[in-house]
Amino acid sequence: MHFNPHIERLIQQAHTCAEQCQWQRAMDLCEQIRRADPVFVSQDASIQRIAGRSLAALGRFGPAERTFLRVLKLAPKDIETRIELATMYRRDGRAGEALELLRQAVEIDPAHPHAVRQIAAWHMDQGNYETAQAVLAPLVAMLRAGASSEVGVGLVYARLALATGQEEDAIVLLSRFRSDPTIPVQGRRVLLRRLGELNDRLGHYDEAFAAFHEAQQLLKPEYDPQQHSQRVDAVIAAWTPERARVIPKAESGESQRRIVFVLGMPRSGTSLVERIIGAHSRALACGEQPMLRQIAASLESTPTKDRPMLVHPERIDQTFVQDSRAGYLDAIETVRHRLGGADAEVLTDKQPYNFFYIPLIASMFPGASIIHTVRDPVDTCLSNYFQFFAGSHPHIHDLNHLGRFYADYQRMMAHWASLADDLGVSIHTVEYERIVQDTEVVGKQIVGYAGLEWEDACLRFHEVKAAARTASNDQVRRPIYTSSVGRREHYARHIGPLQDGLAGRSDSV
Numbered sequence: 271m272h273f274n275p276h277i278e279r280l281i282q283q284a285h286t287c288a289e290q291c292q293w294q295r296a297m298d299l300c301e302q303i304r305r306a307d308p309v310f311v312s313q314d315a316s317i318q319r320i321a322g323r324s325l326a327a328l329g330r331f332g333p334a335e336r337t338f339l340r341v342l343k344l345a346p347k348d349i350e351t352r353i354e355l356a357t358m359y360r361r362d363g364r365a366g367e368a369l370e371l372l373r374q375a376v377e378i379d380p381a382h383p384h385a386v387r388q389i390a391a392w393h394m395d396q397g398n399y400e401t402a403q404a405v406l407a408p409l410v411a412m413l414r415a416g417a418s419s420e421v422g423v424g425l426v427y428a429r430l431a432l433a434t435g436q437e438e439d440a441i442v443l444l445s446r447f448r449s450d451p452t453i454p455v456q457g458r459r460v461l462l463r464r465l466g467e468l469n470d471r472l473g474h475y476d477e478a479f480a481a482f483h484e485a486q487q488l489l490k491p492e493y494d495p496q497q498h499s500q501r502v503d504a505v506i507a508a509w510t511p512e513r514a515r516v517i518p519k520a521e522s523g524e525s526q527r528r529i530v531f532v533l534g535m536p537r538s539g540t541s542l543v544e545r546i547i548g549a550h551s552r553a554l555a556c557g558e559q560p561m562l563r564q565i566a567a568s569l570e571s572t573p574t575k576d577r578p579m580l581v582h583p584e585r586i587d588q589t590f591v592q593d594s595r596a597g598y599l600d601a602i603e604t605v606r607h608r609l610g611g612a613d614a615e616v617l618t619d620k621q622p623y624n625f626f627y628i629p630l631i632a633s634m635f636p637g638a639s640i641i642h643t644v645r646d647p648v649d650t651c652l653s654n655y656f657q658f659f660a661g662s663h664p665h666i667h668d669l670n671h672l673g674r675f676y677a678d679y680q681r682m683m684a685h686w687a688s689l690a691d692d693l694g695v696s697i698h699t700v701e702y703e704r705i706v707q708d709t710e711v712v713g714k715q716i717v718g719y720a721g722l723e724w725e726d727a728c729l730r731f732h733e734v735k736a737a738a739r740t741a742s743n744d745q746v747r748r749p750i751y752t753s754s755v756g757r758r759e760h761y762a763r764h765i766g767p768l769q770d771g772l773a774g775r776s777d778s779v
Contacts, residue, residue, distance in 0.1 A: 539702035554611030673771020
């Protein structure tokens, strides 16, 4: 407890915000506390743990890692911080480091249920479902027998059940927790999402939607769809054909590696396309990289919590472009080295939201190949609504907002497509449904867009290790499946607000 009542109130507010997954607010409070008493914060593991969790949840992995490591210096036997850091490493593709931290956790406490179930989750990340089941089995048995009330065990088992055909059993196991008022907000959201996924898999679509909808209502951050549309308007107005034609272009330098950008709405097939390319012997799937967003943010007049947008093309000069290219290549080379892609000639960046930054790609990488994935708009939006993403995605918690965001994305991509020749880039559109229906034919086109010759290994993409864990991790470990095509038909009675949003309208009254 802090001796200053004001600072103690800030500390309690930070804890509350973290419990409610209000990560940006929690981070802001931690910063206020640090400014008020930096010595106290430097010696307090609890506040630094909240800051680390907040940074990780916001996708700021570098600062989060440094913060978690400071916590472990202050509290060397802290199991939960090891698990938090391991979870972040899993998301960032650092599987070996994640497993080492989890092993350290079980060495400290071999029966620690959170550590054990995270080891099971780690094995699922690698596609080792039998091993995961063996690790988890004793904890699940205790849960069934009533000797444990660890909801987290049930949540990990639900993920396993989706991969092993044990959905009915998982629903029974999880349903006992649905009315438990002691489960914190984040745990309840995951519980409801898992129940939604399980019911969706079994064809219980109304039950599935009810669970997904309830989960999204638990955490609805502030989001103004009209303001977002106005910012998209500003970008479109700023990037005229004349402006696009005179944008500075970086000199290529000595790099022998090519970057292929895979972008589009999340859940539109970006992971699938990247895996197909990454299965090639001369390519490396590098996952979702944050660099373009960071570069775009540096062009903003003042820092903003909103996604940065390219509303000031006049600020992009030759020095900026050259420095940005060098910084990007340094960062992705670090990723390549970590992933062991010494022979890779092609590196992929599959950050979906890079569709905001196509002029930057054109400027930093003249002649770059861009693969734009598209999928049925309603199917795409439903898949976003049914998913929880790392980082900030405030538009996905409301179907109408999601539809309006999608409509703005379509407007922006149509504008970039109209400027492709002026910008000097190739934008190749790939339809998710066509990949599913004719994988080899479309796969050959995708590999060709990456500038590579076809290899049959590209059809065995599900056998390739991922660069990082994403929302599509378990799906892309399976061969091609068609169950996600035509999803809108199952949820037709629930999608009125979404359809209004796609048409640019607010919620129907």
